[in-house]
Amino acid sequence: MKFTTTVAAAALASWAGLAQAQDTLRLSHQWSEGDVRHQVAQMVADEVAAADVGLEIQIFPSQSLFKAREQYKPLSRGQVDMIVFPLSYAGGLRNAYNLTLMPGLVKNHDHAARLNDSAFMGEIEKIMAEDDVMVLVHGYLAGGFAGTEKCITAPEDVQGLQTRAAGKAFEQMLAGAGASIASMSSAEIYNAMQTGVLDAANTSSSSFVSYRIYEQVACFTPAGEYALWFMYQPLMMNKSVYDGLSDEQRAALDAAAEKAEAFYLEEAKKQDGEARDTFAENGVEIAEMTQEQFDAWRAIAQETSYAAFLEGSPEGQKLLDLALEVE
CATH class of the missing domain: 3.40.190.170 (Bacterial extracellular solute-binding protein, family 7)
Structure with missing residues (x-):
C-alpha cells in the first residue's frame, strides 16, 4: 500500500510539473x-x-x-x-511573405x-x-535613404550611385532606377561610406542612428508622410x-x-522622429519625399520588384492587388 501511495504521489508530482511547464x-x-x-x-x-x-x-x-x-x-x-x-x-x-518587405506597398505608419x-x-x-x-x-518598422553627397528622394537621384539596399526587392527597384548595388549588412554601411565604396544607403531608422551613419552623409531622407521602406x-x-x-x-x-x-x-x-532629429542635430540636411516621388518609385517597383515577385507566385497577383487597394 505504501508503495502504491508513493507511486501515485510521484505520478501526481510529475503531472503537476508537466502542467506547470505547459503554462x-x-x-x-x-x-x-x-x-x-x-x-x-x-x-x-x-x-x-x-x-x-x-x-x-x-x-x-x-x-x-x-x-x-x-x-x-x-x-x-x-x-x-x-x-x-x-x-x-x-x-x-x-513567397507571399515577401510582400511584407516590398517597396511602395506602405506609404507611412x-x-x-x-x-x-x-x-x-x-x-x-x-x-x-x-x-x-x-x-x-x-x-x-520604417526606414529611409541617406546620401554621402546629395539627397535621395526621387528615382533619378540614385542613377550611377553605388547604393546599399535593405532587402532583395529594394535592390531590384534601385537597380531599375540606375543604381549600382552593393550588398552588405547595416553594420558595414559606415565603413563603406567612409572609404568611398558606398554613395548611398537604405536601411531602417533605428539602424541609421545606432550605426552613426549621420557622421558620413550630407543628406538624410527620413520616413515621414511618404517612405518606401517598411518591414512587417x-x-x-x-x-x-x-x-x-x-x-x-x-x-x-x-x-x-x-x-x-x-x-x-x-x-x-x-x-x-528620433532619427530625423539626430541627423539634423549633427548638421545633416533633411529631405522629404513627396507623393509624386513616391509614385515614381512605385512605378519602377512595379516593373522590377513586383514583376519578380509574381514570377514565383501564381496566386501573388491577388495578394498584390489587395495590398494596393488599401488607401
Whole structure:
C-alpha cells in the first residue's frame, strides 16, 4: 500500500510539473533587450503576468534560442511558442511573405496600420494558419535613404550611385532606377561610406542612428508622410498552443497584445522622429519625399520588384492587388 501511495504521489508530482511547464511559454527573438521589439514582447509578458491567470512568458533575446532567420519553422512545429520575427525572412518558405518587405506597398505608419486590418493581411494570416501560426501583435518598422553627397528622394537621384539596399526587392527597384548595388549588412554601411565604396544607403531608422551613419552623409531622407521602406515584424504564436490555453489565459493574452500593438505603432513613429532629429542635430540636411516621388518609385517597383515577385507566385497577383487597394 505504501508503495502504491508513493507511486501515485510521484505520478501526481510529475503531472503537476508537466502542467506547470505547459503554462510557461517560450518567446524567441534576435534583438537586444533595449530594442523596441523586445519591449513589445516584454509588455505582453508583463501584462499577462499581471493578469494572474497562471501563465508566464519567458523571453529569449539576442538569438539565444534560435538564429534570427531560423525561427519560423520551430514556431510552426511547436518547438518554440512565440517569436518576434520579420516575416519576409520566411519568404523562401512562403513567397507571399515577401510582400511584407516590398517597396511602395506602405506609404507611412498610419497606412501600415490600415494594411494590418485589411483583407490583404487576412489572406497572409490564412497562409500562416496553414503552418499552425497566428499573429498576436502586428507591427511595421520604417526606414529611409541617406546620401554621402546629395539627397535621395526621387528615382533619378540614385542613377550611377553605388547604393546599399535593405532587402532583395529594394535592390531590384534601385537597380531599375540606375543604381549600382552593393550588398552588405547595416553594420558595414559606415565603413563603406567612409572609404568611398558606398554613395548611398537604405536601411531602417533605428539602424541609421545606432550605426552613426549621420557622421558620413550630407543628406538624410527620413520616413515621414511618404517612405518606401517598411518591414512587417509581428509577434507571432503557435496556433495550437494558443488554442490549448484556458479562456482566461487567451483573454489575458489578447488584452496584452492589443495594448502592445498600440505601443508598437507609437514607438515606430517615434523612432523615425528620433532619427530625423539626430541627423539634423549633427548638421545633416533633411529631405522629404513627396507623393509624386513616391509614385515614381512605385512605378519602377512595379516593373522590377513586383514583376519578380509574381514570377514565383501564381496566386501573388491577388495578394498584390489587395495590398494596393488599401488607401
